[in-house]
Amino acid sequence: MNIQINGVNKRYGDFVALEDINVSLPTGQLTALLGPSGGGKSTLLRIIAGLETADSGTVEIAGTDATRLPPQKRNVGFVFQHYAVFKHLTVAKNVAFGLEIRKRPKAEVKAKVAELLDLVHLSQFAHRLPSQLSGGQRQRLALARALAVEPSVLLLDEPFGALDAKVRKELRDWLRRLHEDVHVTTVFVTHDQEEALEVADEIVVINEGRIEQIGTPDQLYDEPANEFVMGFLGEVTRLGAQRLRPHDIELTVTPVPGTYAGTIVRALRVGFEVRITVQVEGQDEDVLVVLSRTNARALALDVGTRVWLSPAVGATAISAGEIVEVAAV
Numbered sequence: 001m002n003i004q005i006n007g008v009n010k011r012y013g014d015f016v017a018l019e020d021i022n023v024s025l026p027t028g029q030l031t032a033l034l035g036p037s038g039g040g041k042s043t044l045l046r047i048i049a050g051l052e053t054a055d056s057g058t059v060e061i062a063g064t065d066a067t068r069l070p071p072q073k074r075n076v077g078f079v080f081q082h083y084a085v086f087k088h089l090t091v092a093k094n095v096a097f098g099l100e101i102r103k104r105p106k107a108e109v110k111a112k113v114a115e116l117l118d119l120v121h122l123s124q125f126a127h128r129l130p131s132q133l134s135g136g137q138r139q140r141l142a143l144a145r146a147l148a149v150e151p152s153v154l155l156l157d158e159p160f161g162a163l164d165a166k167v168r169k170e171l172r173d174w175l176r177r178l179h180e181d182v183h184v185t186t187v188f189v190t191h192d193q194e195e196a197l198e199v200a201d202e203i204v205v206i207n208e209g210r211i212e213q214i215g216t217p218d219q220l221y222d223e224p225a226n227e228f229v230m231g232f233l234g235e236v237t238r239l240g241a242q243r244l245r246p247h248d249i250e251l252t253v254t255p256v257p258g259t260y261a262g263t264i265v266r267a268l269r270v271g272f273e274v275r276i277t278v279q280v281e282g283q284d285e286d287v288l289v290v291l292s293r294t295n296a297r298a299l300a301l302d303v304g305t306r307v308w309l310s311p312a313v314g315a316t317a318i319s320a321g322e323i324v325e326v327a328a329v
């Protein structure tokens with residue numbers, strides 16, 4: 001079911017939480033609302049859910065004006081960070097709950113619960129209590145519960161927020177695969193750019209109550225609309241008058257005319273990449289260059305090595321406050 005948000009504004013007293021928000025989310029799409037804390041992501045999600053009302057503007061779900069509909073009439077399922085599962089009910093009973101209050105036939109409930117537990121890989125824990133599950137398993141339970149009533153829209157507010165990095169990564173992959181299987185229109189809130197880039201079909205970048213950019217992960221990364229989006233979606237370092245991504249800097253160990261000469265002051269290996277800090281002559285701020293390990297090893301880079309830096313041709317850069325593409329000289 002598609003979601004259409006038109007001209008939504010929301011204030012809390014004098015504070016503008018959302019200003020003129022217009023977004024169109026096609027059926028079956030997995031969308032991330034991404035932005036810094038306090039930017040208005042959760043407020044927008046709550047307005048879509050019907051848990052909050054906009055001061056002006058409209059929300060359409062599946063072509064119907066839902067602006068004044070209560071949450072239970074919107075056919076949306078939601079999962080919030082501090083998920084509420086019933087502590088005294090088993091995993092299976094938690095998933096069955098929404099179906100039982102809708103008075104679905106017993107056999108249907110049983111089949112549906114089995115199918116959902118299989119989907120979220122919790123079948124072997126059906127008879128456990130939520131307190132006997134790990135944090136990641138509880139999140140998957142919360143998702144199974146939300147999916148049980150077959151919502152046309154699934155809304156997730158920082159669904160993996162409270163979990164450690166490894167579990168978050170597993171759940172991300174799992175959410176992506178689940179979405180490929182079930183294809184329910186999904187909107188999730190995150191302040192983690194990596195999570196958004198990895199999972200979403202489309203990202204809506206929200207900052208200070210306004211939309212900065214809407215696009216696919218590639219579009220936002222390769223063609224950021226402005227300095228804010230570029231900085232928020234990845235690291236940015238300064239080389240001369242340009243600011244660009246650390247992996248978009250070419251590094252040589254032999255002098256090249258017209259490039260920036262400097263000395264390596266730090267080299268840090270992080271997984272498959274090497275993060276190199278270079279003190280460039282005539283520039284106060286150090287430059288960060290990211291290379292693959294193979295590359296760094298081939299160049300025999302170490303602290304004290306003399307290097308020459310230049311922006312890679314075709315790289316996205318910020319020059320005099322404008323987003324530009326680095327041209328060949």
Ligand SMILES: Nc1ncnc2c1ncn2[C@@H]1O[C@H](COP(=O)(O)OP(=O)(O)OP(=O)(O)O)[C@@H](O)[C@H]1O
Nearest residue numbers: 012015017035036037038039040041042043044191
């Ligand atoms: N009920 C409320 N009353 C007053 N101010 C509110 C209320 N709810 C939210 N706000 C304010 O509106 C702004 C946007 O909040 P919101 O929760 O939408 O941000 P967010 O982008 O989701 O941030 P976070 O990632 O920290 O959850 C914040 O500055 C917040 O303090």
